[in-house]
Amino acid sequence: MLCEKCGKNQATSYIETIINGDKKVYHLCASCAQEVMGKDFFTSPFSLGGFLSGMLGDGPAISQGSTLQGRSAVKCPLCGSTLDDIRKAGRAGCASCYETFFDTFSAAAKRIHGSASHTGRRPSRIEISPKRRIKELEKQLSEAVVAQEYEKAATIRDEIRALKGEEGQK
Amino acid sequence: MKKFNNSDIYRDIAVSTRVRLARNLKDYPFPGKASKDQEDAVINEVYTALSSNAKQKKFELTKMEGLSGIDAMSLSEKHMISPEFARAKNRRALITSQDKSAAVMVNEEDHIRLQVTGAGLCTEECLKEAQEIDGAIEKSVDYAFDENLGYLTRCPTNLGTGIRVSVMLHLPALTKSGDIRNVIAALGKVGLAVRGIYGEGSSAKGDLYQISNQLTLGATEEEIASRVNDAAVQIIEREKGLRAAVLQSGDRDVVTDRIWRSVGVLRSARSISSDEAASRVSDLRLAVSAGMIKDITFDAIDEMTSKIEPATIESAAGGEISPSERDKKRAELLRSMTRGISLD
Numbered sequence: 001m002l003c004e005k006c007g008k009n010q011a012t013s014y015i016e017t018i019i020n021g022d023k024k025v026y027h028l029c030a031s032c033a034q035e036v037m038g039k040d041f042f043t044s045p046f047s048l049g050g051f052l053s054g055m056l057g058d059g060p061a062i063s064q065g066s067t068l069q070g071r072s073a074v075k076c077p078l079c080g081s082t083l084d085d086i087r088k089a090g091r092a093g094c095a096s097c098y099e100t101f102f103d104t105f106s107a108a109a110k111r112i113h114g115s116a117s118h119t120g121r122r123p124s125r126i127e128i129s130p131k132r133r134i135k136e137l138e139k140q141l142s143e144a145v146v147a148q149e150y151e152k153a154a155t156i157r158d159e160i161r162a163l164k165g166e167e168g169q170k
Numbered sequence: 171m172k173k174f175n176n177s178d179i180y181r182d183i184a185v186s187t188r189v190r191l192a193r194n195l196k197d198y199p200f201p202g203k204a205s206k207d208q209e210d211a212v213i214n215e216v217y218t219a220l221s222s223n224a225k226q227k228k229f230e231l232t233k234m235e236g237l238s239g240i241d242a243m244s245l246s247e248k249h250m251i252s253p254e255f256a257r258a259k260n261r262r263a264l265i266t267s268q269d270k271s272a273a274v275m276v277n278e279e280d281h282i283r284l285q286v287t288g289a290g291l292c293t294e295e296c297l298k299e300a301q302e303i304d305g306a307i308e309k310s311v312d313y314a315f316d317e318n319l320g321y322l323t324r325c326p327t328n329l330g331t332g333i334r335v336s337v338m339l340h341l342p343a344l345t346k347s348g349d350i351r352n353v354i355a356a357l358g359k360v361g362l363a364v365r366g367i368y369g370e371g372s373s374a375k376g377d378l379y380q381i382s383n384q385l386t387l388g389a390t391e392e393e394i395a396s397r398v399n400d401a402a403v404q405i406i407e408r409e410k411g412l413r414a415a416v417l418q419s420g421d422r423d424v425v426t427d428r429i430w431r432s433v434g435v436l437r438s439a440r441s442i443s444s445d446e447a448a449s450r451v452s453d454l455r456l457a458v459s460a461g462m463i464k465d466i467t468f469d470a471i472d473e474m475t476s477k478i479e480p481a482t483i484e485s486a487a488g489g490e491i492s493p494s495e496r497d498k499k500r501a502e503l504l505r506s507m508t509r510g511i512s513l514d
Contacts (some may be wrong), residue, residue: 115388
């Protein structure tokens with residue numbers, strides 16, 4: 001039997017894939033088998049890259065009033081990627097891309113994860129913004145109230161007040 | 171594989187647990203977009219951070235360029251690195267802890283892919299250790315982070331926590347009954363994925379499956395780890411129930427006969443393919459779990475599973491060998507590793 005991919009060499013490898021319960025069988029020659037192992041082959045015809053491009057595809061314009069032409073001219077200051085580059089790759093070029101094209105990525109995050117609001121761990125070197133800290137404290141406050149830990153609740157409440165005072169002064 | 175406390179509970183079905191964190195350095199373009207010098211600088215920064223801040227552990231740096239293709243593939247078969255990382259080795263480095271429980275791939279898809287692996291079901295322990303190492307790196311490195319999007323990763327599917335918690339389960343009964351399809355469908359609905367043993371979508375060799383979270387943004391690391399843990403426990407209980415039912419049914423003799431034949435093959439074969447070996451070893455695992463065989467441990471079976479992979483055999487043989495030669499070596503390895511099992 002000839003290789004199903006190149007159609008030239010004798011098929012020597014038998015590859016069976018089960019993706020989400022869907023079984024497929026492929027007969028490949030040694031070089032094609034080596035080439036495709038773990039690559040997009042297993043996810044084709046629905047490749048991850050294409051899927052992500054779609055997710056990043058029709059995001060909102062980066063700023064109001066910007067035309068399509070204006071958008072493609074914007075480049076990330078650190079790596080030089082344009083929005084088109086990112087869409088083609090389905091991936092960001094660097095951390096600054098996220099800042100430059102924040103709205104697009106934020107919309108993509110909502111589509112992929114159903115959320116664009118991180119609640120997990122954060123680097124201790126990055127200072128938490130007062131707004132975010134107040135949000136966290138408010139969560140802790142309601143938890144303390146539910147648990148009837150009133151002393152703890154009072155301390156948290158005072159901290160929230162102090163932070164809100166600071167915010168107001170700015 | 172490292173053993174954490176409690177990792178013996180469910181050890182007969184839960185083979186291993188892995189927690190992976192994706193991180194990037196703020197000031198460098200992501201791998202692929204970075205220049206050669208920048209990629210080298212990333213390796214340097216990460217290794218220096220680990221060796222100076224995580225003093226309780228010893229770390230070893232391996233430049234991937236220095237490894238042969240076979241040795242790199244063997245590391246991927248042992249799940250120390252991804253298959254993708256083994257294929258393109260330029261300016262990539264692997265940093266491992268001395269006890270091999272922690273491995274940091276530098277310049278994979280992200281600057282840092284940090285993983286901690288343990289035997290059995292131990293999501294909490296792996297997460298804790300991964301976070302300790304993450305904290306040690308972060309002491310002297312500026313991570314790419316955004317208040318709303320969390321840790322910034324090259325691919326938006328990893329944003330937020332950048333975490334992937336996965337548990338490898340041995341599910342022969344669910345596989346043979348076909349119920350695994352229902353499990354896969356149910357998990358998909360709660361944002362969890364099921365894959366075959368070799369990561370991104372390969373077949374379920376040896377009835378081994380990997381359960382992992384798909385979503386990384388919106389929940390905390392602890393919530394994600396406990397979701398995967400709870401799903402794994404449910405699947406384990408279902409697998410146990412099915413096994414018990416089979417062993418009480420009329421199929422008992424058929425299954426018992428198959429298991430003993432497999433043990434016979436492992437103990438006596440002179441040449442065996444990778445696929446046949448995987449299925450025979452799966453039977454052996456089942457036999458130990460059912461208490462039919464007591465002369466071999468799960469640790470030994472895990473070791474066997476990784477030693478009989480193609481590149482690992484070649485790596486041990488010191489270079490490329492023909493497939494038929496490999497099948498012979500595999501049979502040799504299996505015979506010597508199952509020698510202690512009595513056939514009576």
